[in-house]
Every structure is written in C-alpha cells, then in structure tokens.
Amino acid sequence: MVKIRVKLTFPQHLIKEPVLFTMAKKYDVMPNIRRARVTDTVGEMVLELEGEEENLNAGIQSLRDQGVVVE
Numbered sequence: 001m002v003k004i005r006v007k008l009t010f011p012q013h014l015i016k017e018p019v020l021f022t023m024a025k026k027y028d029v030m031p032n033i034r035r036a037r038v039t040d041t042v043g044e045m046v047l048e049l050e051g052e053e054e055n056l057n058a059g060i061q062s063l064r065d066q067g068v069v070v071e
Helices: 019-027 053-065
Strands: 002-010 030-038 043-051
Touching: 002 053, 019 030, 019 043, 019 053, 043 053
Parallel strands: none
Antiparallel strands: 002 043, 030 043
C-alpha cells in the first residue's frame, strides 16, 4: 500500500457530483480528507489517498480526465 497527499481543484460543473466517491470505489482507493473548501464556482480539497500504486495512478488519471486539477 502507498499513501500520497494531493490537492484537488474541481471546476464548477463537478462541484455537486460524487467524483471522489466514484473514483475511490472504482479503483479501491481510500481517501482521507484533510482540508476542503467549496464555493459556488470552485471546490478545493487536500487529501491523502491510500491504495496500490497502480490503482492510485489510474484513479488520479480518471480525475484529470474529468477536468479535476491534481497537484
């Protein structure tokens, strides 16, 4: 198991969608939200993701493919 810390920035059209839940379930990744801020126009989240390295990479890529900025 690998644990990484990432910052996610969600565009307005994804703020109300269960993007993180869907990714975590699909790729068997466990998120631990450390900080979050959501407004009407943007969502920002700092979290730790834990899982197998290939699952983490695939999950992060799926977030990027949907328009989430991952740092």
